[in-house]
Amino acid sequence: MAEAEARSSVEVVGPLKKRVDVEVPAAVVQATLDRAFQDLQGRVRLRGFRPGKAPRAVLEKLYGQRVRGEVIEHLVQDAYADALGRHNLHAVAAPEIIVEPLGDPQVLRFSATVEICPEVVVSDYDGIEVSRPAVRVTDDEVERMLGQLAEAAAELTPVTDRDEIEPGDIVTMAVAASLGGRRIQELSRDRALVAAGSGAFPGALEERLVGLRKGQTTDLDVTYPADANPAVAGQEVRFHVTAQDVGRRQVPALDDEFARRQGQGSLEELRAAVRQGLEREGERRADAAVRDGVIDTLIARHPFDAPEVMVERRCDALLESLRVPPGPERQEMLATLRKEIHPRAERDVKTAILLDALAAQQALGVSDEEVAVRIDRIADGANEPRERVRGLYHAPERRQALRAQILREKALSVVVDRSKIRTVEGP
Numbered sequence: 001m002a003e004a005e006a007r008s009s010v011e012v013v014g015p016l017k018k019r020v021d022v023e024v025p026a027a028v029v030q031a032t033l034d035r036a037f038q039d040l041q042g043r044v045r046l047r048g049f050r051p052g053k054a055p056r057a058v059l060e061k062l063y064g065q066r067v068r069g070e071v072i073e074h075l076v077q078d079a080y081a082d083a084l085g086r087h088n089l090h091a092v093a094a095p096e097i098i099v100e101p102l103g104d105p106q107v108l109r110f111s112a113t114v115e116i117c118p119e120v121v122v123s124d125y126d127g128i129e130v131s132r133p134a135v136r137v138t139d140d141e142v143e144r145m146l147g148q149l150a151e152a153a154a155e156l157t158p159v160t161d162r163d164e165i166e167p168g169d170i171v172t173m174a175v176a177a178s179l180g181g182r183r184i185q186e187l188s189r190d191r192a193l194v195a196a197g198s199g200a201f202p203g204a205l206e207e208r209l210v211g212l213r214k215g216q217t218t219d220l221d222v223t224y225p226a227d228a229n230p231a232v233a234g235q236e237v238r239f240h241v242t243a244q245d246v247g248r249r250q251v252p253a254l255d256d257e258f259a260r261r262q263g264q265g266s267l268e269e270l271r272a273a274v275r276q277g278l279e280r281e282g283e284r285r286a287d288a289a290v291r292d293g294v295i296d297t298l299i300a301r302h303p304f305d306a307p308e309v310m311v312e313r314r315c316d317a318l319l320e321s322l323r324v325p326p327g328p329e330r331q332e333m334l335a336t337l338r339k340e341i342h343p344r345a346e347r348d349v350k351t352a353i354l355l356d357a358l359a360a361q362q363a364l365g366v367s368d369e370e371v372a373v374r375i376d377r378i379a380d381g382a383n384e385p386r387e388r389v390r391g392l393y394h395a396p397e398r399r400q401a402l403r404a405q406i407l408r409e410k411a412l413s414v415v416v417d418r419s420k421i422r423t424v425e426g427p
Helices: 026-043 056-086 139-152 256-261 267-301 308-322 330-361 368-381 386-392 396-417
Strands: 007-014 017-024 096-099 108-115 129-133 155-158 170-179 189-195 217-223 236-250 420-424
Touching (some): 017 056, 056 096, 129 267, 256 267, 267 330, 267 396, 308 330, 368 396
Parallel strands (some): 129 420
Antiparallel strands (some): 007 017, 170 236, 217 236
């Protein structure tokens, strides 16, 4: 829509809200209506009239309300977009639009109340002082990681020299749970693996397996705590248990053979690889601490309100990543989690706004080649075929989100490169 066709003005109605008042002249409205009816005349087929010859009055009577609604919607969308561009407004959510009835003459007037992104100028980002934790990997940390690798490689071997279950045994068992004689399907299992004597189950059911024999069947009554699943909370559940098999976890010895199974030539080579891995992870955490410190300082030096709609949108994304399971308490759990993550979501939004502003000030950009390289890196990191991941990023919104992420990383690097980083010994 040409600039002369519509008039608009802006009024501030809140810190991050503005109302755009727009007036589309009657001549524009009438011309658009005329084109709409002419197009309809060429398409519609009415009994008693040759194609394209139905009178305007007949079309008005049959389709007038629908055509006017479509025309007004089209004009409002165009005039609203034109007004945003003319007044340099960056809306962060769909507007609340109120359209006045067409009068005589048919001037179209409407108002659009819109939440906008704050205009931020990043001006104080040179010489930020930030601490970087020193990276120190001790021998104890290396040995602890080796132990975890060995535990992860443990194998379950059958117990053949005895029938009685001892603490630490891994028992394969069939479990049929019932409450008041009614079977509870969600608590019943076949060939469930349980560590005898661990005491992790309500009523210490695992501890009560100790002393049973392989093949033995018994009934165990377990009283669930009051804060358990509402279906069984505070009630006594009977478990009909059959010990099917008994095994022990065999943790492999830390030797050269174990190292070769881990892809290294010897235990010393594995130990060195583990140290390097821990050092790389430590460097990543230290770099992240620097970035977090820089972001905290940027936010403190540039106070502004984050648009609540953007914060709520970020909360939604964070909650979705948590994958809260379905159930009767899900809504209450989501409400609690939303309150807990709201500060983090607000920080994320402020960070994005600041870095986007800085990227614009620095005239930073992201090439298609940079996006392609990042997509391949994502695929390699996830151990997924590159072509499959490239296909996922064909979607324009996904590709644009990745481009924005890379651009913000570039902007943050500008600040980090100009910061004064001091290495400190951490606790």
